[in-house]
Amino acid sequence: MMSKPEFTLRTGIYPAIExxxxxxSLTGKVALVTGSGRGIGREIAFALARSGAAVAVSGRTESEVQQTTKDVLSLGAGVKAIGVVADACIRTDLERLxxxxxEGLGPIDILICNAGTNTFMPFHMTDPNEWWKQMEIMVKSPTELTRMILPSMQKRNSGTIIYTSSRAAAADLPWAAxxxxxxxxxTRFAGILQNELNILQKDTFGFDNNGISVFxxxxxxxxxxLHETAFPEKTKQDAPYVVEHMEKMAKLHPDFKAETPAWTCVYLAAGKGTGLEGRLVDCTRDIEEVKKFVLSTPRPRITNACG
Structure with a gap:
């Protein structure tokens, strides 16, 4: 088996995602982006709209959802967008979303689950309810949305699902259990779902190949x-070493731009991610180099999405 090479670090727009x-490229497609009122989700919504997709902006904060929707619509004639305020932890909100x-845009072709939260705090200090709320926002919400939207994609044998994950899925990062x-x-769910669809779309739904991609x-x-709000007062007062540690780590990182993951999502939604389905795609590494390596490497019988 080939050893994994070092891939080119990317911090902004580069040739593959220009x-x-x-x-x-996404004209006629309908995209739903959760957590898109601000931050990375907002940039994803803009990138999708600029590529021709009709975009549904969603988040918990009404003012942010309204502003982002307004800004997306201002991109020019022909742009379609709606804003829906929804709490990712409330099932009735997800159903309404x-x-x-x-009703507003049509069947969903692209689902991007980007809503997230984080709290840097030693595990022994965490509140159980707050700890599990992170799991609700970043696991329960996206899997339930997938449960609602996937049947339509399966009938059409077409769709792209992207979950915003992190390298933390494959690293023992302290203070963020x-x-x-x-x-x-x-991340593991994405890999398993992709493998299931590869089987079901052919064996159960009768298509020649699976047309649904999950990343x-x-x-x-x-x-x-999110980085600004990740340090609650409890951490600052009772565990200042956590703040110091994370600040030191932050200084080691380049200035990553939100446009990089945004246009990587467009790249994947436009069907250019062949070979990367089911995997954790690191937006900070040249995607063409990664894809070339993956396609040249024998695919193991049992894959590891987090690897």
Whole structure:
């Protein structure tokens, strides 16, 4: 088996994800992006709209959802977008979200589950309810949305599902047990779901090949509002060493731009991720180099999405 090479580090737009390559590539597609009122999700919504997709913006904060929707619509004539305020932890909200997207834009072709949260705190200090809430937002919500939207994709044998994950899925990152466990779970879910669809779409639904692609992504250490709110007062007062440790780690990272994961999502939704299905895609590494390596390596009988 080939040893894994070092791939080129990418922090912004680079040739493989150059926006000009994707003009009108998603025309006629409907995309739902959770957690898109701000941060990385907002950039994903813009990238999808610029590529021709009709976009449903969703988040918990009404002002952010309204502003992002307005800004997406201002991109120009022909752009379609709606905003839906929804709490990812409330099933009735998710059901209403899907219903409003179907009524406002049509069947969902691209589902990007980006809603997330994080709290840097030693596990022994965490509140059980807050710990499990991270699992609800980053595991329960995306899997339940998938449960609602997948049947339509299976009937059409077409669709792209992307879960915002993290390298934390494959690393023992201290002070973020809830976050890391959630990212590991959703990354593993993506890999298993892809393998199931590869079987079901042919054997049960009778298609020649599976046309539904599932990915998880590591967006990179993009400096968003989430990073600012990840240190609660309890951590600052009772565990200042956590803040110091994470600040030291942050200084080691380059200045990653949100446009990199945004246009990587477009790349994947446009059907260019062949060979990467089911895997954790690291947006900070040149995707063409990664794809070339993956395609040249024999696929193991049992894959490891987190690897």
């Amino acid at each position: 926006p000009e390559l994707f003009k009108r 899907v219903k409003e997207v179907l 809830g976050y890391s466990c959630a990212k590991t779970a959703i 998880s992504t590591h967006p990179g250490e993009v400096k968003t509002k």
